Amino acid sequence: MPLTLLKSDKAIPEREKHTYIKAASENILPLSNVQTTPGDFTERGCTYAGCLGVVCGPIKDVIHLVHGPIGCAYWTWGGGTRQNLSDNPGFHRKYCFSTDMQEDNIIFGGEDKLYESILEAHEEFPEAKGVFVYATCAIGLIGDDLKGVCKRAEDEIGIRVIPFNCEGFRGCSQSLGHHIANDTLFERVVGTKEPEYLTDYDMNIIGDYNIQGDLWEIMPLFERMGIRILSTFTGNASVDDIAQAHRAKLNLMHCQRSTPYICKRMEEKYGIPVLKASLFGVEQTSKALRDVAAFFGLGDKAEEIIKEEVSKVAPKIEEYKTKFEGKRVFIYQGAPRAWHWVNMFRELGVETIAAATTFGHEDDYAKICERVNDGALVIDNPNSLELEEILTDLKPDLFISGLKEKYLSYKLGVPFINGHSYEKGPYAVYSGFLNFARDVEKTLFAPVWGLIRRGKDA
């Protein structure tokens, strides 16, 4: 099957290039990472969301100061709907900082207000280890000298003050925001502090945001092997952890859409090799442990841990698999989890009949197409009407997506899991896999689905 045009897209035929029904005999990928069709009811966010909302927001001990009118700061307060846990929640998830630009600031410039705001925020929270300043849309247009103001404030308060030029209108999705955050953190933070000591087993985990505590399940597995996690990027990260990341022997990259940029730059500048991993499900987690162990020459230790962990979860996974056999899922995630989870669902006996990403690039779609069966629908940047059509026509047993799509799924009577911020995670590695399977079971077999009636007037 070739590229295809959904019924709801007759008026916007350019969507055909983004909509592919997989056939192994072909070498086709849906078009991705381009501007959204205006007015198509996209689910996408902006560059600011990718920069602060995704990559920088989890950093737990800096003041995240949003320069612009108030809304943008309000949305990302406490991580917004994201569940980036940290061990400093009383600061990191509690406070929200903004310059709250008013009309006269837009007309006459906001530099003075920004400068004052940085100083005052520091005065209120002197324990914060830095101030990160994010430019929102209007700032890019009025041309405030962010760099100059931040430099001046940094000289005054003596802690790092770092500007991020992540105006929402740049780029076509959150993706460019990830890149801007990576580059800025690499240029301004990485390499600015030396670790107290070094070991031969120092590793960074790059691209995990500790959603509902994922990292707190992931890290012990490696630590039991004798690895020291030097730095996490950016789940539960202190800015100081990121500052010393350049001394690691290996970068383990989890989210391969939001962090390949910093991995590449660390490889180029500091010679740190990169290992890509999927830390979801039994097989993928075991592979990651083996790969890391092989790199550090710790093969036997990995096998011991894998054996122990697998023995704990395998019987339960078998039970779930019997219950779920034959079920069909539609996975729609930001990007990598769409392909991370195809294999995880397969381990549960669930077939992926459709997969989509909000801001994936070609390499994400290549991995999705490698993993799904022939006939599966692979669609880039699906909009609300397309999602409704897919849920209605393909009738998956389960939809896994984010909050905005949750109530569409519910209103159509389709069981749903929030894959962005989770239902009751963590979902990573072996222990999280059981949480995930439990949540899938809950929604698939909730009695309420059987009580829905068809209305007469609709």
Place this chain on the structure above:
Amino acid sequence: MRSVTINPAKMCQPIGAMYALFGVHAAVPLVHGSQGCTAYPMRMFNRHFGELVQVAVSSLGEDASVFGGKKNLVASIENIIARRHPALIGVITTCLSETIGDDIDGIIREGNFEESKVVPIHTPSYVGSHVTGYDNALKALVTSLSVEPDSDNAKLNILPGMVNPGDILEIKQMLDSMNVSHTILSDISETLNAPLMLPKPPFPRGGTSVGAIEDCANACGVISLCEHAGGSAAVFLKGKYGMAADTICPIGVANTDRFLDAVCDMTGAEIPYSLEQERGRLIDAMVDVHMKTCGKRAAIFADPDIALALAEFVTELGMEPVIVSSSTASRKFLQKAKSVTDGGEILNGRDLYELHRVVKDKEVDILFGNTKCTPIAKDEDIAFVRCGFPVYDRVGYHRYGIMGYHGGMYLTDMITNAILEWGER
């Protein structure tokens, strides 16, 4: 005053405009801005209402920001009409499109879109707050759509403001019991508390029809429940069509009495015995708990009109409103707040960090506010009543109204239960 805002009390204008448009049947909010301007507010609605919301965005990128967003806006409107055939599209501006300076009124006029009404709504995010955005949207709807009166339809226009579906139901029930026919502008009571019945309709059932908005000039009067969120539309209706207009937020006994009196004055209706009974039940509920409520020191945070009305209601319950705090700065709020608090602290559009500081200072027993206030109540170990928007750390708050006598009973019970749970520490 600080330059930096810490823990903001307000959101920006576009989300208020979306709120207003969700109450119009088969309307599509189209945000002229970047994609975050829809993705983020949509989640706020999802969390508060537990409902699907669909908002379109013109996806302004770097090119549009340099050369103007006309191409994106026209394409957006055409795409929405072709794919969804809405009755109405409300074009909501943002800080981005306002700073670029797109002439959306001209673009819409030139576009000559026939199938759907297209209404320009100016909501620059750097002015006012979400409340201002609701006010601007409602004024734009009424200004663009209302037609010269040709008959007296004897209806009453109610402009509810940013209240919950449950509040609108309370208002409707009171008016229905008085046999007063009414137009609610705009009416989210069904659209944001929608049933799950299959098949799912293309647009949620309910909401104010475009026809009803066009017809609103024929009404005998208009009452805005929240002056800051709908008052401008009422002023327009009064000024242009000479319609009787009033603004009353019917929270509490006296405010509901005043509301019903105004309804009677405008429509000639009478207050039925059933409403007298309901009033009696509210009084009964208040008497039952007055030993718990009297003397408590209350801090109230809400949108301006709700904050003022709540302050009056807690006073009726024998509490002392020691702090009255508005999400949105306004001269009117400041004036009225002075009359509803007896020397209490007035925070006029200050942030929640400042509210927290004052709560510490004032030995508050009970706090009223949205979910963003929860940490204040927890830190200070005081009773907490959730109200306003957004409330998402508990479910169901959108379903139940706090307006009218019946809503007042619910609120009285909520307040008392909050005090009981707190345990009068």
